Amino acid sequence: MQPILEMRDITKTFPGVKALTNVNLSVMPAEIHAIVGENGAGKSTLMKVLSGVYPDGTFTGKIMFEGKEQKFSTISDSEDIGIIIIHQELALVPLLSIAENIFLGHETAKMGVINWYEAFARTKELLAKVGLKENPDTLITNIGTGKQQLVEIAKALNKKVKLLILDEPTSSLNEKDSDALLELLMGFRSQGISSILITHKLNEVTKVSDRITVIRDGSTIDTMDCSDGTVDEDRIIRAMVGRELSDRYPPRHATIGEPVLEVKDWSVYHPHHADRHTIKGVNLTVKAGEVVGIAGLMGAGRTEFAMSLFGRSWGQKITGSVKLHGKDVDVSTIPRAVDAGLAYVTEDRKTYGLVLIDHIKHNITLANLEDVSKKGVIDDIRELQVANGYRRDLGIRSSSVFQKTGNLSGGNQQKVVLSKWLFSGPDVLILDEPTRGIDVGAKYEIYGIINKLAEAGKAVIVISSEMPELLGMSDRIYVMNEGRFVAEMPVAEASQEAIMRAIMRS
Template sequence: MAKYILEMNHITKEFPGVKALNDVNFKVEEGEIHCLVGENGAGKSTLMKVLSGVYPHGAYQGDIVLNEETQKYTSVRDSEKAGIAIIYQELALIPDMAVYENIFLGHEIKKGAIIDWNETIVRSTKMLKKVKLNVNPAELIRNLGVGKQQLIEIAKALSKDVKLLILDEPTSALNENDSENLLLLLKELKTQGITSIMISHKLKEVISIADTVTILRDGKTICSLSAKNGEITENTIIKCMVGREIDNIYPGRDFKPAEETVLELKNWSGYDPAQGREIIKDVSLNVKKGEIVGIAGLMGAGRTELAQSIFGNPAGYRLKGELFIDGQKKQFNNTSDAIKAGIAYVTEDRKGNGLILIQDVKQNISISNLKEIAKNGVINQNEEINIGNDYRQSLNIKTPSIAQTVGNLSGGNQQKVSVGKWLFAKPKILILDEPTRGIDVGAKYEIYTIMNDLIKQGMSIIMISSELPEILGMSDRVYVVSEGRIAGELPIEEATQEKIMAMATN
């Protein structure tokens, strides 16, 4: 039996109200490439944070054994010293510093009290050779593509004499060529004795590279598959990933959508100048009146970008293609135009860009449609109180008063305020981005009931969700998005968790 370089035994990590990790066992053999797979929220990132010391010893239960020694990290520094390096999705490089400065940032080579730049450059060149990257070490990071930056992150990790390299979805922002290069490099590093853990959603990659695959679901280890035994196949992985119980938390509805199309996209593409890549690729879809259309897919697949591109394009993507509302071709210059045309968008990140946390409930609700309660630009504040109380009642927002600051409410109630804010804008099409993320089961049920009421009143809903049971429980029709494309469309009768996951990971 091969030696385990890392053993994580009986790891349990609790957050208020949720068990993010529940008695997880995770073992990595020396010199292998180990892939960690699971749906969004399965606990992969939490597990890696436990390993790297982001959650220090004592903040979790269970123990970590590295090279047969029990580890008690109090900070990320400790785990780095022990030879663990994590490369996150968001790269941690300084764009306006040179390659060599970045590689040795934080562990500079010193000669006495000053930095030995010559030695730094020499060693950087060696590291770059190791990762097979042919760039001038004096080049600024800003001038390099994401693929090369990724390799520099790896070079940086190697310079610290890493034993265990962890990559969190390394290829999610890369094109196919760069992805392939990266995978080849990992195999190469393996022959040099470096063990890697890779978190990935792309099953093809996983199958091609992994020696072992561990699958997490709902904070538990579900299966561990080995390549030696020929266990790693797409089917087995998907079976392990999904199969979450669909409990009866979805209110039934006896209502069929109309035939009438309210929103249609034709050959809709979007290029993001900030990331320098296409994030929406040739999307065509339609939404009927009184319909809930589910948009499934993994995080980072471009679902939020798609939603925002419809909602007045606040991020300034370069868009191509046609958008029709009620059969009429439209072009929105800003969110205000989209709101006027009857679109509303409840953001995925209600704290970051959904609500104004320092303002109170009624001010948050009225902001999207102040004109309705104003005369000559002066707000009728009594009317605003009325509106606030109406939505507080109809959405059952639990707050001592509508004059309460939104930042003080629970997640579920904040979400209801978000929904209330957009209902007050009286939209025809409501886009809900992860409508039940981070809220408890009771509040979820309430949100679902509200959604049913709304479509009965003739509204159409586009629901973006990473939770497959939610997609299956609430949608009339499902589109699956993968890497900015529509990977498939499924009527609800034909949709299963396995089918959706297969499309989303393809």
């Protein structure tokens, strides 16, 4: 059988960096083909070459689609022949309706007048194919992330997709929505549609893929056939990182001290709906040298709790008390929370954690400019020393601290966010989804940093949707459901089953 897609000897160079070196990829008709690799390995660059983001002439090599050589100058060129890419950051307009988003740029118009009847009828057909029952005139902002992802796929179906490329499609979805999306991909396969799946979630890769291509340092390392049952997560990891990861989580030698953070009767109402009680009488204690995990399903209130605690950056009518080292502290604003010794690493590093258009140096010192200033004037030499120190200590892979943060891989961006908050000198670090969207090798490095913080006597809170991560990194776990802590357990007594049991019984 002839491949629907062949990419032959693709080489792409940026100034001073060879991003891809003679990469080869083939995708068969009606195949789900996974592409895996560490952050910065070249996966997204390869897909941008394929989809026309990087036009013909900016790279070397050949793209063959349905047996013919293709040369794309724009994204429209690739879409016109049925290659559709859905990026991790969804390309939807929040204040337009589902129908308007699906037909944006491809309007059903005659003589400049849109035929809304036809657009709405076609939208209903497309939504039914992806399992959505929403009204076509529903605004995108009024549906959840999982449903927005399905609208993107419906949009692709409207363009008569033959090869669907999904870049980290489940990174911000809960387990239920992730499973629904993967089931949809398998349904497309039965209809003859090929898919390229880029994801860091190896359980998803092994669950749905027909073949897996591993890219490391801009080169093709291996293509594995899943049909014979010899592909497991350990084999994929070895190919991705070029070494054995005998344990996914580095060993911890916890020395737990006295309580550092004590939260009592914490209650929060929704910022826009004053009658919606979101966080309901939460009590939490974290000790020096302790890593405390917070488990819960999407919507349980974990992020809302963390943000409300950190300078009341979420919610209204907030009540309750906070003690640090046994003394009441004022955390009513973000500056006061930082001064008290709290730091919050957001789950959305690109929107709230970093200034992507600025370089590493400025991002690292942003939360503590006082320590690199004299009489209100930044000391450039001191700032450079601080930034270079964190770049070295946390292993931030970059050309220098003057590299733009937006050009770093996800794992290195996360290290910059951690550096920023470590430089503020906190006693308590709240890490919200600290490894979201980063590869298994970079995850291991982040886990090592968390361990070092605990060993230094910091109190660490980890919020994660990945239960194995919580079980592998925590000393103690709180389970949250519907705005309450419904269970607390030492990690020795915790398991995925015990956590889910606590959630379902509450």
